[in-house]
Amino acid sequence: MPQPVVLGIDFGGTKTALAVVDAHGTRLGSVTVPTAAEQGAESSLKRAVSAARELLAEVAPARELTAIGVATIGIPGETGVELAPNIPGWSGLALGRELRAAFPGARVRLATDVKAAAGVEAEEGALRGCDPGLYLNLGTGLAVAIVAGGRVVSGSNGASGEIGYALRRLADVGLTLDERTPLEDVVSGKALFENAVRHLPPGATGAEDVFARAPHDPQVAEVLADFLDELSFHLVNLALAVDPRRIAVGGGLVRSWDALHGPLRRALDAALPFPPELVPAAHPYDAPLLGALALGLAAAREPDSGEVGKAEGSATDSPEHARIP
Template sequence: MDKPYVIGIDVGGTNTVVGIVDKRGQILRSGSLKTAKHANVEDYLDELAEVIEDVIKDIATKEQIKGIGAGTPNGNYFTGSIEFAPNLRWKGIIPFAQMLEERVGIPVALTNDANAAAIGEMTYGAARGMKDFIVITLGTGVGSGIVVNGQLVYGHDGFAGELGHVIMRRSNGRVCGCGRSGCLEAYTSATGVARTAREYLELQHDAKSQLRNIPIDEITSKDVFDAAMAGDEMAKEIFRFTGEMLGEAFADFVAFSSPEAIILFGGLAKAGDLIMNPVRESMERNLLPIFKNKVKLLFSELKESDAAVLGASALGWEVR
């Protein structure tokens, strides 16, 4: 039987998006659920299976689905497991692909969520035609998909490309969700931006900011963005700080893989020039001379949910 469809799943720390995709790369229908709602992975997978069934109905039968591809935090392409994901409530090693396959009866493959975004960008987005690039995902955490000579870099164990966990500050570094201190993710993820805002508000007692109108423990990166767009100086400074640290890290990333482009993807990328201008200035300032003015900094050309779902769905065509 012809199997003209695949399912793509983007498992984020907060939300999960599911889409049914045809051979032209069109998402025909999508659904979603709250990842963070379920403390028990069994309950989460039960609801995920229901969402998949709902997305499929009216479009295809299960027999017409070639496979399911999932992009997950700390997803291991080689084993099909989620392993020690710091931004998920389920701890340890979870044989995600096997558990989902048992529920839905369709073969499942998975990869790291940032790798899925990189595959989506290479196939449908800003990296079309490129063989060497890095996708940086700026969401609940900071992830990366590294492509060298047209191939995703997985490493010997499936975990290469954890650029969100390079250590940026060795002395008095912020504690990261991974348990270490000073990681890039602790500063430049959406949660990191909110932490920076709280630090600024506590340390700069006299500085005026509309962020003071929000309970300090409830501030989000979107609140900082909204304030910056309204001209709030403290909020703009928070984005400058975030962008400068990203640019510093990017200069190091360029040194090891000399990418044609670094592509920003995810919620924080919506900040546009607020984040991009300090990133570009900081990266160029910190680059080795041989790399200056060579590396493009781009925003994803795909809708946030679409890129990860499409990238993950590409794995669905390859499953057995």
């Protein structure tokens, strides 16, 4: 009888990555599709479900799908996803319920993408053995995750590390989110590109073009310097609060690690009494997907307790992250 399989899905602001593994964690296949956030939550989910069905049919025909692990922007719950403005309608989408309906019989577990990524780095990556450690995600958005005692700190509402909502100046004190500019609107891959795009040549598509252009264009260099200064300011203050042994950086901007490392390193060394190590993540680009697969594998190994109506779990709810060979 064919072995059952597990599906992992990573919903990001610009792309959705999917992979299928067997019960031992061996990857059978993977695919990436555009999230197309501008088309709304339902469209994004339908695209992911369609891609998942095609992938399963291709790499695991006639094999039972026993569990689905999901990493998503925002904080997933039973009735919606909080703090996920990048995909219109995501906050009102019962993601786990919809996936259980699309794949009847499969157990579904969800986690915030950055926390899922940090769990993988703590279990088998750059934060293994670091207590505490910080995982800094520099992608389309901005967030961190704190690792303490080998586990990711969730927070009382699952919102630990959501520094994209941080205040940026003294004048922000007492203002609501609608009345101020949150940090993520200035310090993120999306923000960096939007602030520099008027200085970039035609055809530029993302933050990587900013890093490539900066050494040759003073205007682009100034935009990048402002970005790095503000990022450094908040990273230093966070490091003072946590006193991490190591900071691991993941996300798409790690492709420009040489340009990132120097300014961040200098800021940490100048301000902190005990500067931590600063390293790229072991899985800088796919840790959220690996975390989703780990959640799915852990769910598949749980005793059968009747999945219907069961609330979704988080990366910190599962009994450690299942190791993926």
